[in-house]
Amino acid sequence: MAKARIIHNTRCLCCKTVDKEMVLVGPMPFCNTCFSSEFVLTGLYNEDICEVENSSKVYKKWLKEYKEL
Numbered sequence: 001m002a003k004a005r006i007i008h009n010t011r012c013l014c015c016k017t018v019d020k021e022m023v024l025v026g027p028m029p030f031c032n033t034c035f036s037s038e039f040v041l042t043g044l045y046n047e048d049i050c051e052v053e054n055s056s057k058v059y060k061k062w063l064k065e066y067k068e069l
Helices: 032-040 057-067
Strands: 002-011 018-025 028-030
Touching: 002 028, 018 032, 028 032, 028 057, 032 057
Parallel strands: none
Antiparallel strands: 002 018, 018 028
16 A cells, blocks of 8 residues: 655646645655545545555556656
8 A cells, every 4th residue: 555645835746736735645746636536536545544555557557657757
C-alpha cells in the first residue's frame, strides 16, 4: 500500500493545477479533486490507514506517468 499525505504548493500530476494543499500518493502529487476521483471514489483509498492500493491499475498508470516526467 502507498501512503497518502498532505503536501503544499506543487503541481497535480493529473490536471496540472497548483493548489495550496495537495495529496501525495507515494511520490505522486494530486489535487484534492483528482485524488478523490482517481482513488477515493473508485474504492482504492483506505481512509482508516490513509493508504492507496498500489497494486491497482490506476495507481500503476499514474506511477508510469510520473516516471516519464
